[in-house]
Amino acid sequence: MELVILIGLQATGKSTFYRTYFASTHTLVSKDLFRHNKNRARRQTQLIEAALQSGHPVVVDNTNPTVEERRALIDLGHTYGVEIIGYYFQSQLRYCLERNQQRLGKARVPEVALYTTIKKLTPPTYAEGFHKLFFVQITDAGAFEVRSWKGQSVEPAQ
Numbered sequence: 001m002e003l004v005i006l007i008g009l010q011a012t013g014k015s016t017f018y019r020t021y022f023a024s025t026h027t028l029v030s031k032d033l034f035r036h037n038k039n040r041a042r043r044q045t046q047l048i049e050a051a052l053q054s055g056h057p058v059v060v061d062n063t064n065p066t067v068e069e070r071r072a073l074i075d076l077g078h079t080y081g082v083e084i085i086g087y088y089f090q091s092q093l094r095y096c097l098e099r100n101q102q103r104l105g106k107a108r109v110p111e112v113a114l115y116t117t118i119k120k121l122t123p124p125t126y127a128e129g130f131h132k133l134f135f136v137q138i139t140d141a142g143a144f145e146v147r148s149w150k151g152q153s154v155e156p157a158q
């Protein structure tokens, strides 16, 4: 049983990664699914708890950029005694801006959102309570490359 937490700037490929690897097995929880809810953090907690209580593994698909935001999720994982797995998506601003620009309609987010997130984006560490951490990169060929992450910064300069 596991709680998977995706972490990364907008347009790093998190939702695509979910659809590719987890859609058939894991419940998707994302604040994007209830944009108009007044208390999105509380709603998110309720949905994670409901899934874990009924024995379904969960993927939390938000940018989850700060230690504080992740702490609430990790605490939940500990409460339910599940394995807590983090995927950190390489977050190079210029490539994310490019991919965002290529998105159509509502999928494209205002550029200011990326600038706001990158300022507070903190790569995850084992000290936060993760049991496993991975680093995800999109290759030139458009594939996802996943490797084990030791919690150190392997981000090239922005």
Ligand SMILES: Nc1ncnc2c1ncn2[C@@H]1O[C@H](COP(=O)(O)OP(=O)(O)OP(=O)(O)O)[C@@H](O)[C@H]1O
Pocket: 008, 009, 010, 011, 012, 013, 014, 015, 016, 017, 062, 063, 099, 100, 102, 103, 109, 138, 139, 141, 142, 143, 144
């Ligand atoms: N492996 C990939 N190779 C090439 N392009 C990709 C890949 N994965 C995603 N993309 C493209 O990058 C863009 C962003 O992907 P996606 O919507 O999955 O990102 P996201 O991290 O979920 O963004 P947000 O945080 O805004 O929800 C999309 O246009 C998508 O088609």
Ligand SMILES: [Mg+2]
Pocket: 014, 015, 016, 061
């Ligand atoms: Mg997404």
